[in-house]
Amino acid sequence: MMLAVLQYALYILLLIAAAIPLGAYIGKVMNGEKCLLTKLCTPCEKAVYKLMRVKSDEQMTAKKYTVSVVVFLAVGFVVLFLLQLLQGVLPLNPQGLSGVKWDLAFNTAVSFVTNTNWQTYSGESTLSYLTQALGLTVQNFVSAATGIAVLFALIRGFLKVKSTGLGSFWVDITRIMLYILLPLNIIISLCLVGGGVVQSVKPYEKVDLLEPVTILSESGTEIITQQIVPLGAAASQIAIKQTGTNGGGFFGANSAHPLENPNAVTNLIEMLSILLIPASLCFTFGRNVKNKKQGYAIFAAMLICLIASLSVIAVNEHLATPQLAQAGSVDISAVNQAGGNMEGKEARFGIASSATWAAFTTAASSGSVNSMHDSYTPFGGMMTMLLIQLGEVVFGGVGNGLYGMLAFAILTVFIAGLMVGRTPEFLGKKIEPFEMKWAVLVCLATPAAILIGSGIAAAVPEVAQSLKNGGAHGFSEMLYAFSSAGGNNGSAFAGFNANTVFLNISLGISMLFARFLPIVGTLAIAGSLAGKKKIATTAGTLSTTNGLFVFLLIFVVLLIGALSFFPALALGPIAEFFGSIS
């Protein structure tokens, strides 16, 4: 048990140790300061600007920046949609997979351009190598880069005084790709390949079974003597899927699949990669707004929420359920084994590495999994859902987690300002009705997408057929699906069969809404802040870097997130828990 606790503690410490230097590095890159890769990347960067006819010092208005983001994503959507429809006649398809059906292709394209990576298909049986590499891998990169770019536009909004420019979207994407995402992912994917992850463009392997398996089929019994070993350019896609908080598995079982995540080494790398950039960005933020303490305060609020929810998940999974323990007939102790609730968990990860991953992936809007959340205990599963429902601000996705949290910070200073009767200000900028309106919309985008979406779905009779489990757990499966889409997370209570026309389309719309409204809102706030003058800090200024502010911030996040969802959670996991102990 002590060893398990040590494992949890080390995961968190390693994350912080890696995030601090990376945060400083990203800060330098985005300010255009000299950094490690300057010599190597500058010529490439210049070539890109020349090719695109972009000026490296271009300053876009909030509107222009928004239009650029939207158009860029729209182009990405069209390409990915067409790639899937046409993969049957395109090359690099050794399995001869046919084109994807339109509704699934729509859902998948939306899912990957919005950095959600919700998947209602299994990669190994649906997508060709070409679609995976030219479609998904590319969108994994650019959707992550877009999130970071929008965050930097917001940071510039805080920094600039009486100006309209937020920087250039093209320059931001270019720099993020060249200096941050590409080098980081080359390193990580090489580590993964070295650790034993599959990376191949050969056709799938067939191997002989040691014991042939007899199955019943329409024509009587059939003896199966061979097993399939799916392959593909997995490691390169897994690296960016983890670092970009994308989360879409190369294989259907995601990082629980032994070929996608074969051992403790690859698991450590993949798991830390989930929160690496989101955590780093807190430090980058503090550094670049020239208020390091502000970065620490935001980081602290996120870390406290993460640790609290991880504890709940871990304790519940170690304790398992009475239905599994069978009054002592099944050994769930942690002696010579992981013990606990091993349903849906891999032996090589046990409870500690699975629970930590579950907390990381739902805190960040990653959605990659190394264990099946559908098979978590009622409260363990509820915490993963709640982390998504909080609006993906406990670290959250790359870029969007932090700009979401900053919207909550704006909300917090406003509420605190009301209580003490002062004009709210944040980082020297006055917070006025315009910013408030958008901040509220940003904060409410996720709850609205989730609750409206699952409310409509609950009323549609055909959705009931998609449930794998009955009763309260069945409701949880559906609520989780809409939470995942509305939170741009992408993980699933995977028993839920979401590959129907209604669900593909409705979940797709939820994803679009929850991704775009916050982007538009954040850029609107950024534009407005940039145009304001800077107010000097006085003794009367409410501190936004102390413990009290951290507490208030967490309180506001919980108030909006948890209270919005309490009624729904009561019908799902909470009802299931009380049912299971009675």
Added chain:
Amino acid sequence: MNSIKQTLPRAVLLLLLCTVVCGVLYTGVVTAAAQIFFKDTANGSIIEVNGKKYGSELLAQEYTDEAHMWGRIMNLDTATFKDENGTPLLYAAPSNLSPASEEYKALIAERTEKTRNANPDMKDAPIPVDLVTVSGSGLDPHISPAAASYQVARLAKANDMTEKEINDIISKCTTKKLLGVFGEETVNVLKVNLMLDGIL
């Protein structure tokens, strides 16, 4: 409208660049490196002895023979993949069942009974949880040392070997925790069975 007209060509160009760099170059470089330096694992860690492919070290198979070590419970998938002749190929999937339902309780009771009957020497000893649960991928190639020990007496009898010989094989196929802390200690079931059969 005007700004969209300005933006569109740049967006298309940038996506094209990203596709070439991330989709072709990045994927290509990593694939090349993998195929040169890590040929075996990059192609699925296939165990090949005398030209016969005995399975992937990383993918579980189903064992029901008394003389073989049993692994995690498998939720077989024989519908997804077929060979050229239309014969199904084995694959597997997670259960996605809630561990808190009455149906689940009945299912585990059934598995407990089956496992207990197959291992009469263990009498009423509690059964390690790995042996009655389905894994996250459905293809988990490992079990815990506790789950391996539970089967030693049966394996020794069925294979006409001593318990020590069985334990030696198990320890040969055991992977320790990374740095003594990360992950869990595991036994690779396919490797144990290949050694029991004298193939490895």
